[in-house]
């Protein structure tokens with residue numbers, strides 16, 4: 001394996017320490033992805049420099065022109081506190097003719113825009129829940145065609161921001177309340193979808209032109225399902241003690257009907273694509289890393305493969 005100069009782009013507050021042994025789980029969780037990636041790349045023998053990025057590109061430009069990294073390993077999820085600006089940093093890398101890992105700006109833009117993504121899915125006749133959009137700053141006009149129960153979320157946010165049990169609504173009064181809540185709390189448009197009651201499945205994908213799919217992964221809601229609706233709320237995703245209390249785990253999806261590829265599945269076996277996320281969480285023991293391992297790709301090899309895909313990606317400047 002060739003030794004590479006790897007510039008790892010991280011949020012300015014998430015440059016990890018050399019070791020996390022002295023930290024509690026909770027403290028280490030903050031920058032576990034950054035730590036896992038950086039330490040594994042170093043163990044692989046690469047020359048690794050983390051670069052914390054806040055609201056300036058000056059240092060990034062200096063590192064690119066001065067140190068000439070073979071590849072930028074992109075772990076950024078925002079720029080200047082604005083989550084939708086992550087794609088512009090990647091666009092800057094393209095303009096600098098700098099190879100980088102992960103999704104290109106176009107993919108990032110599409111995955112950020114759930115409404116546009118759903119329109120594309122519908123065009124290709126890929127089932128996705130019926131929906132309506134309620135723009136922020138406009139008085140919501142509720143179309144009659146919507147059937148309850150409905151699911152209310154942000155049209156652009158991720159990490160389940162704004163998602164809780166109250167996201168599932170049974171009548172118009174609750175629907176209006178939750179649309180207001182999404183507008184206020186997430187400062188974005190509200191996407192209202194038909195609620196799909198069923199199993200929650202994730203598919204990990206890897207590749208540039210030829211795409212590899214990892215084995216389907218499933219989120220099990222444990223004892224939470226007895227008292228609540230089985231959806232991946234903010235708490236389900238991020239609250240360790242809540243997960244432990246309810247036995248919420250993810251695992252390889254078992255007993256799928258033949259040929260089922262993805263995502264939210266009704267008891268009758270019909271599958272709906274909720275969304276496609278661009279760059280997955282690359283923590284070693286998160287879903288993506290675990291699914292890759294299940295497919296026979298160990299974590300260091302996964303990172304290595306992500307890097308070589310970044311280096312062989314045919315950006316327009318190579319043409």
Ligand SMILES: Nc1ncnc2c1ncn2[C@@H]1O[C@H](COP(=O)(O)OP(=O)(O)OP(=O)(O)O)[C@@H](O)[C@H]1O
Nearest residue numbers: 129151157158159160161193194195196231232277
């Ligand atoms: N139409 C729907 N029917 C049923 N459940 C839904 C629906 N839309 C969203 N959910 C639930 O809410 C969760 C979060 O929704 P979604 O994936 O759209 O948000 P996100 O914030 O982008 O999540 P991520 O962090 O995975 O990118 C889903 O994992 C699922 O449990």
Ligand SMILES: [Mg+2]
Nearest residue numbers: 158159275277
């Ligand atoms: Mg998402």
